[in-house]
Amino acid sequence: MTPDELTMDQRRAPAPMSVAPDASLVRQALLLHGVQIDRVGEADPWEPAAVEHLEHLVGRVGPRPYGSLDLITVIERAGLTGHGGAHVPAAAKWRKTLQGGGPLTVVANGAESEPLSAKDATLMRQRPHLVLDGLAIAAEALGADRAVVWLHGDDHGTAATLQGAIAERRAARLHEPALELVMGPSHYLSGESSAITRALQGGPTLPTARRPQDPRSRGPRTLVHNVETLARLALVARGYPPLPTMLLTVLTPVSRMVFEVPRGTPVVDVLEGTGWLRNGPPQAVLLGGYGGQWASWRDLRSATFDEPALRAAGLSIGAGVVAPIAHGACGLAETAAITAYLASMSARQCGPCLFGLPALTDGMRALAAGDASRRERAQLLEDLRLVEGRGACHHPDGATRLIASALEVFEHDVVEHVAGRPCHEAGRVGLPVPGGHR
Amino acid sequence: MTKPGSTSRLRIDAAACDGIGVCAHLAADILELDRWGFPIITVRDLSRGELSAAKRAVRACPRKALWIETTAVPSVVQRAPGVSTPS
Numbered sequence: 001m002t003p004d005e006l007t008m009d010q011r012r013a014p015a016p017m018s019v020a021p022d023a024s025l026v027r028q029a030l031l032l033h034g035v036q037i038d039r040v041g042e043a044d045p046w047e048p049a050a051v052e053h054l055e056h057l058v059g060r061v062g063p064r065p066y067g068s069l070d071l072i073t074v075i076e077r078a079g080l081t082g083h084g085g086a087h088v089p090a091a092a093k094w095r096k097t098l099q100g101g102g103p104l105t106v107v108a109n110g111a112e113s114e115p116l117s118a119k120d121a122t123l124m125r126q127r128p129h130l131v132l133d134g135l136a137i138a139a140e141a142l143g144a145d146r147a148v149v150w151l152h153g154d155d156h157g158t159a160a161t162l163q164g165a166i167a168e169r170r171a172a173r174l175h176e177p178a179l180e181l182v183m184g185p186s187h188y189l190s191g192e193s194s195a196i197t198r199a200l201q202g203g204p205t206l207p208t209a210r211r212p213q214d215p216r217s218r219g220p221r222t223l224v225h226n227v228e229t230l231a232r233l234a235l236v237a238r239g240y241p242p243l244p245t246m247l248l249t250v251l252t253p254v255s256r257m258v259f260e261v262p263r264g265t266p267v268v269d270v271l272e273g274t275g276w277l278r279n280g281p282p283q284a285v286l287l288g289g290y291g292g293q294w295a296s297w298r299d300l301r302s303a304t305f306d307e308p309a310l311r312a313a314g315l316s317i318g319a320g321v322v323a324p325i326a327h328g329a330c331g332l333a334e335t336a337a338i339t340a341y342l343a344s345m346s347a348r349q350c351g352p353c354l355f356g357l358p359a360l361t362d363g364m365r366a367l368a369a370g371d372a373s374r375r376e377r378a379q380l381l382e383d384l385r386l387v388e389g390r391g392a393c394h395h396p397d398g399a400t401r402l403i404a405s406a407l408e409v410f411e412h413d414v415v416e417h418v419a420g421r422p423c424h425e426a427g428r429v430g431l432p433v434p435g436g437h438r
Numbered sequence: 439m440t441k442p443g444s445t446s447r448l449r450i451d452a453a454a455c456d457g458i459g460v461c462a463h464l465a466a467d468i469l470e471l472d473r474w475g476f477p478i479i480t481v482r483d484l485s486r487g488e489l490s491a492a493k494r495a496v497r498a499c500p501r502k503a504l505w506i507e508t509t510a511v512p513s514v515v516q517r518a519p520g521v522s523t524p525s
Contacts, residue, residue: 209451212507350452351476386472392453 029245030231032126034259039251039432042157043121043258050126051161054168057129064133064176065237067140078242080233084109084191084226085288085319087307090233093223097142100221105146105200107224108135110158111184113191114289115341115434116321119247120227121158122258127231128165134230136176137237142223147177149227150196154186188345192393193224195347206347207393226319246305250274251323251431264309267300267322276324283327284409288318290338290433291398293405294331329430330423331410335403336364337429342399344435353396356387360399364406367414370422377418445483446508448492452476454503461495461504468492 032052035045052060076091097104108131112120124131132149139147151159159181166179182200184190190205199205201220213219225233228247236242244264250257252274261270267285271277281297287310295303295315303310310316325334343357363380366372372380380403388400407414413423448468457475468481468488484492489506496504 207453209453211451212505347453351455351457351474352452352472355474355476386478390450390452390476390478392451 028243029260030123030127030130030228030243030247031258031260034257035122036255036257037118037122039254039256040115040434042155043118043125044157045122045125046255049122052127052129054129054165054172057127057133061130061235061238061240064136064174064234065239067137067142067237069141071137071141071233071237075233075236078236080229080236080242082226083228083232083247083319084193085114085291087316090225090229093225094142097221097223100217100219102218102220103146104142104144104221104223105148106135106139106142106144107193107196107200107222108132108147108149108227108230109191109193109196109224110155110162110227111150111152111191111196112319113152113188114291114319114321115188115432116249116251116256116289116323117319118249118256118258119320121155123231123247124158124227125161128161129169130231130234131227132162132165132169132179133234134225134227134232134237135179136174137233138223138225138230139177144177144223146180146200148180148182148200150182150184150191150200150224152186152190153183155183159183188342189347189393189395192395194393196224197222206349207391207395209392246317246320248305248317248320248322251321252276253326253430261305264304264306267303267305270305270322271324280327282324283329284325284331286323286325286334286431287321288316289321289323290341291395291402292316292318292321293401294335294409295405296409323431325430328423328425330368330413330425330428331406332364332413332417333368333423333425333427334429334431334433335406335410336361336368337433337435338402338431339364339399341433341435342395342402346395347393350391350396352387352390356383356390356396357399359383360387360403364403367417368422370417370420372418444508444510446489446492446506447482447484448479448495449505449507450477450479451503451505454501455499456501456503458500460498460500464498465491465495469495 032050035049037043037045072091072094080090082088110120110124135147149162162181185205189195189207192207194208195205198208200222244262245260246263247260257274276282285295285300286292287295307317340361343361346353346357348354360383363376366376384400387396459471459475461469461477462471469477469479472478492506
């Protein structure tokens with residue numbers, strides 16, 4: 001299918017979210033409406049998108065309640081989990097934070113490191129006050145000394161919206177902790193929570209290993225929540241039931257589409273709505289983005305967007321990225337390009353990542369080119385085992401999981417490539433991997 | 439010293455480790471070096487003898503990248519038969 005054929009269909013945003021936002025609808029959704037954006041770069045919507053001002057938010061969902069520690073049982077009952085990709089229960093993070101006694105910084109992490117993901121930026125641009133409410137509530141509840149929104153340094157559009165929102169709140173003389181906007185580096189790993197922690201404590205923005213610490217120590221504490229998690233907290237704290245929705249970023253041949261679907265929506269429906277099924281099903285889908293994993297169409301055909309169900313099938317939606325590839329694309333070449341990108345984005349601190357990811361890149365490139373010797377193939381499998389779980393952060397694990405899933409999902413291609421019959425498309429990379437178009 | 443009812447593990451801060459390799463000389467039974475010269479821990483719960491080797495490695499590391507983690511609850515991980523467990 002050509003990009004031209006798809007464009008017409010995709011100009012229409014997915015139906016449920018394209019209607020004008022009214023109060024009753026917005027109570028049941030995080031986003032005001034779905035947007036379409038470029039395949040790479042900032043989350044600037046193609047069509048003008050709504051921004052919710054403070055008075056609109058208060059009109060729709062009421063004023064922000066004061067954040068108290070009782071909330072910990074509320075968020076536990078609501079089953080609030082992290083929406084940055086790891087799905088860690090929020091209540092568990094709060095309990096851990098409360099064990100320490102040093103000065104506390106609560107962070108709203110809006111640095112979407114996954115290059116394909118744009119749901120956090122879209123949420124912050126449409127409903128900045130909902131995110132800031134969540135941050136203020138968490139900061140009050142835990143008695144934080146600082147409340148920080150952390151963004152990538154190159155995310156200018158989101159920063160402008162948030163600056164405007166913070167100014168609006170100051171003008172309204174809200175009684176709340178001072179909210180700071182901090183622009184981190186634009187590097188892939190600057191969204192990693194231990195890197196943010198280190199940066200806000202005065203160090204470099206690099207991941208750190210979790211070394212043992214006396215739980216009663218008076219050292220500085222940092223609690224990092226994803227911005228979507230905080231937006232959901234802001235609604236749960238107001239007494240609304242937890243929203244049964246998910247934010248997705250779907251890559252199409254011409255754009256990315258960010259929208260909200262009810263949890264449990266069939267994968268088929270989402271791909272249908274984004275124009276992916278017009279000329280037959282995709283070959284495979286990259287779930288969770290470049291640090292995610294491949295899923296075959298056979299496994300996804302009857303699957304739904306529901307994290308527990310996906311996990312039961314050995315999959316995960318991560319931060320909500322869905323990147324299908326068409327028939328004819330070479331999954332091994334795509335994986336080689338992504339691995340090269342992940343290797344280039346290493347913080348270069350840990351040996352297994354610094355040396356392992358380039359080695360994995362060489363192995364994947366040889367496999368994709370169809371000239372991997374028996375020794376190189378054995379080395380690739382050996383390196384997967386060597387690198388797994390040995391970094392201070394989970395960056396190298398993202399690469400090993402991606403490659404392991406590629407070897408499984410594109411098993412047939414591996415056999416053909418090894419026999420010296422690489423795919424026709426082995427020289428072309430369809431995903432918008434930075435530096436992937438060689 | 440491992441107390442009854444607790445288990446000890448050797449841990450590595452991979453960001454601090456520079457692959458100098460002193461640990462592999464001092465505690466060859468519980469860790470090995472990968473093909474780039476960085477240590478991989480091969481034994482999970484340390485016996486008494488392994489623990490003293492691990493402590494030597496912790497003290498000798500020029501980058502202070504190693505530590506011993508002691509947990510109160512005994513690990514359920516099975517040890518190879520014939521190896522004594524501290525208890």
